[in-house]
Amino acid sequence: MSASTIHRSAELLDPEFMARLDQLDIVSRKIFAGKMKGERRSKRKGQSVEFADYRNYVVGDDLRFLDWNIYGRLERLFLKLFLEEEDLHVSILLDTSRSMDWGEPHKGLYARRVAAALAYIGLCNYDRVSLYAYADTLRHELPGVRGRRLMHRIISFLQETPYEGSNHLAAAARTFAVRHPQRGVLIIVSDFFDKGGFETGLRYLLGRNLDVYAVQVLAPGEIDPTFAGDLRLRDVEDADVAEVTISRALVNRYKQNLQAYCQSLREFCTRRGICYLFTSTEVPFDQLVLNYLRRRGLLR
Amino acid sequence: MSWPISLLAPWAALAAAALVPALVLLYFLKLKRQDVPVSSTLLWQRAVQDLQVNSPFQRLRNNLLLLLQLLLLLLAILALTDPIWNRSQSREQKVILLLDRSASMNSIEADKRTRLDAAKESAKRLVDDMGKETQMMVIAFADRAHLAASFTDDKALLKRQIDAVEPTDGASRLRDAMTLAESYSTPIGEGIGTPDNPIDAAHLVLLSDGIIADAAELTLRRGSMEIIHIGDASDNVGVVNMDVRRDYERPDYITVVARVRNFGETAVNRDLALFIDKELKEVRVLGRLAPGAAAAADDEATVTPATSDLPPEGSEVVVVFDNVPHAAAGQIEVRLSGDDALAADNQAFGTIEGPRPLATLLVTHGNFYLSRVLAALPGAAPTILTPEQYEAASDDDLLSDGRLKYDVAVIDGYDTGRLPPGNYLFFGGIPKLDDVKVTGTGGMSLAVDWNDTHPVLRHVAVNIIAFAEWNRLQLPEEAETLIEGPEGAPLLAYFARDRRQYLVVGFGVFDAKREHLNTNWIAKRGFPAFMYNAVQFLAGAVTAGNPRSLAPGDAASITAQPGTTILTVRRPSGHTDTVSVRDDGMGYYANMTRAGLYTIDGAVAGDTAFAVNLFDDHESQIRPNKDFRIGDDRITATADTHRTNRMLWPYLILAALGVLFVEWIVYNRRVLI
The missing domain is CATH 3.40.50.410 (von Willebrand factor, type A domain)
Structure with a gap:
């Protein structure tokens, strides 16, 4: 697959996939209607009715929010604080660096399907869904889509975004953080193979007080390499070359390193309240969304 | 101390060492890496670095195949140099x-x-x-x-x-x-055998x-x-003896006696065929011959040495072909049927001369008894000569073809040195030979021991023989004592040498002065029997002891026809040898190493063929003696x-094969990961 692979709509939107998305829709609505009732701030229930806390009145506060009943009893001014109602802003940060254009099953396609599914679920719930494609920086964006009927925009965005550049999360995250001060849910779908390190980028995002989810997508060929012989491994992103003679020891060492890398990513995320998800492109897509993501808490 | 491994062909190492750089070069030429795109080299670089850091030999391990190939090559080179492990070099020089x-x-x-x-x-x-x-x-x-x-x-x-x-x-x-x-x-040399x-x-x-x-x-x-x-192998049946003689009374008939023995560990059935002049005359079925040896035991210590002379019951048969009409001279062969491990004793050869009336010569000062007994024997009457006449007689009168023309000469009470090739029976005298002496005389005595199985003593009652005086004989080592007198002294002895046979009786018919009878033997019935046996034995054609039946390795003296200078001997294998005739008309042939019939061109009648037979129980007993x-x-x-010196190249080749195998495994592991 070339670096400028454009996924045909059939690949993302084949009937099977759409049927699954519909299933997801049902499932997600079940989720929202049942388990989640009363726990989620919803625009449709009216404005600012949920009491949160009191605090002492200071000069300049809006007098409308003084609690006069308490003043009557205690003759002291307290201000009622209500939870602010606002849109849930779901941002999906999709890695479209060339390293995603690799693997069998294809990593990029898998990541886009995850993004599409999550976006679809968001749209179904009237969340504001923004899509960002990043590589060495934020390359393409589709901000603020709301409503299920706009799903086609999401799909066409995912289809048309090319694979280009190398993975540089730090730069992309900084740009994202500067441009988007809103709070909300941020989902990063990437392989996290960032030679500059993933830590800086994630720190930028944490600084924005976002609810961050990191979904690491790897191909089976990366998890359990099937190479043999004397090889010149060429990095598809930066044409870096590693000359290796494949031996059992080397492969074992690679696997240990991969595990350690994923483990360090997981630890980094867990310590900072980022929810980390790992998936192989071998895991059936619907299984990931229906079971795995729910279990990991991404879907509530 | 010398290095225990030496190279027999060190130059091969130099020649082959040129292959090492070639291999290295080939290896590097061969190392063309396949270009493979990966999503990221991040972890691969780390893994390679890790391995290099963790293992100081990683660089070598990367080139494991090269190392294995180098090792393989080195082993092959080493094998080429033909190294040996000299374990006992210092001990047995x-x-x-x-x-x-x-x-x-x-x-x-x-x-x-x-x-x-x-x-x-x-x-x-x-x-x-x-x-x-x-x-x-x-x-x-x-x-x-x-x-x-x-x-x-x-x-x-x-x-x-x-x-x-x-x-x-x-x-x-x-x-x-x-x-x-x-x-x-x-x-x-000097000083050898000293401690220094x-x-x-x-x-x-x-x-x-x-x-x-x-x-x-x-x-x-x-x-x-x-x-x-x-x-x-131990299976062998052999003809261990054969005797060919002309019938004494009917000279147109011959009798062949053969002894056949089974030396093997299993019973066998055999036939024995008689050939005369290569023509099959008769076949005898021998029946079943019992095993001649006990089956070999596993324990070596219990194996009986192959020295026992007595054959086990039923393993030996004596075959007599009697009354075979054959009036001419001929070559006799007996042949066993069947195969066994040793072929040389499956046949035996003999020669026989044509019949002629037995002629005897009596050299005496006058002996009524001997002349009467000799005259009574079948054949012509004896020619009687006095010792003086005998010594004076010309060669023409006594000899024919360089041999005494009488079949047996009986020498009575007289020592003589005139001994042309022939057969001699001495009474009271001795042949004048270097190793035959009379060392003294003894008085009245009797025979002490005798060999009554010998043909000469057949039907002879020795125990009743008495004699007044007797000669203490000193005889050659090969002489066979047939009658033993007091103190082990031989009274009757037989020996043969140089185509001459001697029977020597240690006492005379008469005493030294020829006045009185010296023995009572002449009055006994055994005496004519003895004379009959002796004449028949000495004149009898071919026996195992006959000069013309020889053992392998013996030498034959051959009388050449007058005027012949070269004798041609045809060996059983068909090869021919030439023998030059010496001044005395004799040729000597010693190359009779194989059994069989040797025929000679240019020899006088009677010397035209020699039978060489194995006739050796010891050799026919072929079961190996492990003790x-x-x-x-x-x-x-x-x-x-x-x-003593172990050749190392097979081990090196084995090791090389092992390395090859390891290389194959390593290569496949790399491919199959």
Whole structure:
């Protein structure tokens, strides 16, 4: 697959996939209607009715929010604080660096399907869904889509975004953080193979007080390499070359390193309240969304 | 101390070492890496770095295949240099191979090779294994020892000489070979044998089936000895003796007596065929011959040595072909049916001359009894000469074809030195030979012991013979005592030499003064029987002891026809040898190593053929003697695979194959990961 692979709509939107998305829709609505009732701030229930806390009145506060009943009893001014109602802003940060254009099953396609599914679920719930494609920086964006009927925009965005550049999360995250001060849910779908390190980028995002989810997508060929012989491994992103003679020891060492890398990513995320998800492109897509993501808490 | 491994072909290493850089070059040329795109080299670089950091030999491990190939090449080069492991180089610097080539070594083993071939192969292996400083000598022996190669370290020469050793049908006599070995391995010079300069005793390696007749009489005086046992077969049926004679009373008929013995461990059925002049005359069914030996036990110690003379019951038969009409001279052959391991004793040969009336000569001062007895025997009346006449008679009167023209000369009370080839019966006198003497006389006595199985004493009652005086005879070693007098003195003895046969009676018919009878024998019925036997025995045509039936290795003296200078001997194999005739009209032929019939062109009638027969129970008993002893010392047996110097190249090749296998595995692991 070339670096400028454009996924045909059939690949993302084949009937099977759409049927699954519909299933997801049902499932997600079940989720929202049942388990989640009363726990989620919803625009449709009216404005600012949920009491949160009191605090002492200071000069300049809006007098409308003084609690006069308490003043009557205690003759002291307290201000009622209500939870602010606002849109849930779901941002999906999709890695479209060339390293995603690799693997069998294809990593990029898998990541886009995850993004599409999550976006679809968001749209179904009237969340504001923004899509960002990043590589060495934020390359393409589709901000603020709301409503299920706009799903086609999401799909066409995912289809048309090319694979280009190398993975540089730090730069992309900084740009994202500067441009988007809103709070909300941020989902990063990437392989996290960032030679500059993933830590800086994630720190930028944490600084924005976002609810961050990191979904690491790897191909089976990366998890359990099937190479043999004397090889010149060429990095598809930066044409870096590693000359290796494949031996059992080397492969074992690679696997240990991969595990350690994923483990360090997981630890980094867990310590900072980022929810980390790992998936192989071998895991059936619907299984990931229906079971795995729910279990990991991404879907509530 | 010398390095225990030496290279026989070090130049090969130099030649082959050029391959090493070539291989390295090839390896680097070969290392064209396949270009593979990956999503990220991040983890691969780390893994490679990790491995390099963790293992100091990682760089080498990356090139494991190259290393294995280099190792393979080195092993191959090393194998090419033909290294040997000299285990005993310092111990045995002089090795003497004693190669048995006696009749029993012609036994054919299960692999269709003869024991001698197997022995030669073992010998050549020993040559291959010999160390750089070892010198080897090869002695082939049967009835005589033959120096095949004197001390040398030239392996090619040694092998050539071993290959050139020819089989014989001789008996095994180790004494000559031991003597030869000893004399060759003893250095000559001053100060040798002193503690400062000890004699470097040689190591003897005997390659034999252990059937050696005189082993018990020998001792190993110096050095060490080991035996490499050759052979396993034991099945053999052989003609162990044959006697051809013309019927005494009907000279147109001949009688052939053959003794056949089964030496094997199983009973066999055999027929015996009689051929005269290569024409089949008669076949006798021998029936079943019982095993001649107990089956070999596993425990070597219980194996009976093959020296027992008495054949087991039923294993031996005597076959008599009697009344076979044959009036002319002829060549007689008896042949056993069936195959066995040893072919040489499956047939026996004999020759017989044409019939002629027996002629006897009596040399006496007058002896009524002897002349009457001789006249009474079948054949012509005896010619009687006085000793004076005998000594004075011209050769023409006495000889024909260089031989006494009488079949038997009876010499009565008289010593003579005129002994042309012929047969002699002495009464009271002796032939004047160097080793025949009268050392004294004895008084009135009786015979003490006698061999009544001998043909001469058949139907003779010896116990009643008395005599007044007798001669103490000193006789040649080979003389056979037939009657023994007091103190073991021979009273009747037989010996044969140089185509002459002698029967010597130690007492005369008359006393020394020829006045009184000296013995009562002449009045006994046994006396004519004795004279009959003696004349028949001496004149009888071919017997085993007849000069014309020889043992392998014997020499034949052949009387040439007058005017002939070259005799042509045709061997049983078909090859011919020439023998030059000496001034006295005789030719001597000694190359009769194989059994069979040797025919001679240019010889007088009667000398035109010689039968050489194995007739040796000891050699026919071919079961290998695994408990071989020299004197009373048991000789250590060595397995055939014994190596003094171990050739290392097969192990190197094996190791190379192992490396190749490992390389294959490594290569496949890399591919299959």
